[in-house]
Amino acid sequence: LHDALPILISFADQAALALDRAQALEERAELAVISDRERIARDLHDVTAQLLLELEFALNTIDSDDGPMANRARVSAHDVISKLQSQVRCVSYLLHPPELSRYGLEKTLEALALGMSERSGIRINFRSRGYRDDIPTETQMTILRIAQEALMNIFKHSQSDHADIHLYCDCNWICMRIRDFGIGSRAKAAIESGKGVGLASMRERMASLGGVLTIRALERGTAVTAFSRLTSNKGDVAESKPYAVPRLIRVQ
Numbered sequence: 001l002h003d004a005l006p007i008l009i010s011f012a013d014q015a016a017l018a019l020d021r022a023q024a025l026e027e028r029a030e031l032a033v034i035s036d037r038e039r040i041a042r043d044l045h046d047v048t049a050q051l052l053l054e055l056e057f058a059l060n061t062i063d064s065d066d067g068p069m070a071n072r073a074r075v076s077a078h079d080v081i082s083k084l085q086s087q088v089r090c091v092s093y094l095l096h097p098p099e100l101s102r103y104g105l106e107k108t109l110e111a112l113a114l115g116m117s118e119r120s121g122i123r124i125n126f127r128s129r130g131y132r133d134d135i136p137t138e139t140q141m142t143i144l145r146i147a148q149e150a151l152m153n154i155f156k157h158s159q160s161d162h163a164d165i166h167l168y169c170d171c172n173w174i175c176m177r178i179r180d181f182g183i184g185s186r187a188k189a190a191i192e193s194g195k196g197v198g199l200a201s202m203r204e205r206m207a208s209l210g211g212v213l214t215i216r217a218l219e220r221g222t223a224v225t226a227f228s229r230l231t232s233n234k235g236d237v238a239e240s241k242p243y244a245v246p247r248l249i250r251v252q
Contacts, residue, residue, distance in 0.1 A: 048084060055080045090119045090155055105140040106131045106167060109147055109176075113165050120155055123162040130169040136231060142205045143167075143176050143226060146213065149202050150178040150224045158182030160221060175227040184221045202226070 058080065061073035100108050106128050113126040147165065154163050160182030168175045199215060202224070206213040211228025 048087065051080050051084050051087070055084070086119070090116065091152070100140060100144055101137075104133065105135060105143060108144060109165060109167060112144075112147060112151070116151055116155070122154065122160065124151070124165060125162070126165045126167075128167040131167065132169050132230070135169070135174060139174060139209055139228060139230070142209055142211075142228075143174065145205055146202050146224070146226050147176065147178060153222075154178075154180045154182070158222065169230065172230055173227055174230050175225065177223060177225045179218075179221055179223040181221040184218045 055077055058073040058077040062070050062077070065073070103111065110126045110128070113124040116122065117124045151163075154160055158180040160180035163178065163180040166175075166177045166179075168177075202215075203213045206226050206228060209228045211226060213224070213226045216223045216225075
């Protein structure tokens with residue numbers, strides 16, 4: 001029994017460590033749910049608040065005027081309702097994309113780009129190279145959430161009529177780059193301050209993987225790049241240059 005005591009102590013220490021890790025994961029999951037709820041509320045507010053004000057103004061005009069102004073207000077009200085329907089559909093689609101566990105990250109991003117293009121009128125091109133089927137679930141979910149946030153920003157703020165999503169994997173790294181062709185440098189101050197919409201959330205998500213997220217305001221448009229070290233679902237790290245930086249997709 002005396003000889004077995006160190007083994008029992010070691011086992012107890014490992015069990016305690018496992019419990020601590022499980023509790024930390026549970027707390028992170030709860031925080032993620034709270035963060036997602038706050039993001040949903042913010043996104044719905046951002047895309048509907050101004051249009052609802054316009055609708056209220058139009059309805060007040062209709063109530064107070066029986067002449068030409070009322071007729072113009074009716075046309076405006078119908079137009080606002082149509083815009084509201086379109087924007088809510090876009091937000092709903094971004095918040096509930098195709099099922100990741102069923103299709104995997106590559107097909108989910110491709111479907112997200114196609115679905116967003118159809119609903120928003122923004123032409124979104126998707127390209128992928130070197131995709132792997134053994135990307136850890138947490139990594140896939142994080143990359144997907146960043147894509148959702150970046151596309152939401154393009155939809156709400158960029159004034160761009162098209163965008164690109166590039167996904168690149170090799171044996172060590174995963175990299176995703178999303179670029180729009182909108183206001184770009186005019187948003188430089190917000191980007192550099194780190195106070196832009198959802199920027200802190202995206203950086204925190206990548207940091208939780210040990211990855212990096214960069215955001216650049218270009219002369220025309222903005223580029224969001226996320227990359228992280230890859231392990232397989234089994235936890236194996238591919239053998240290669242251990243600290244090699246991924247060769248990022250070139251942004252024109």
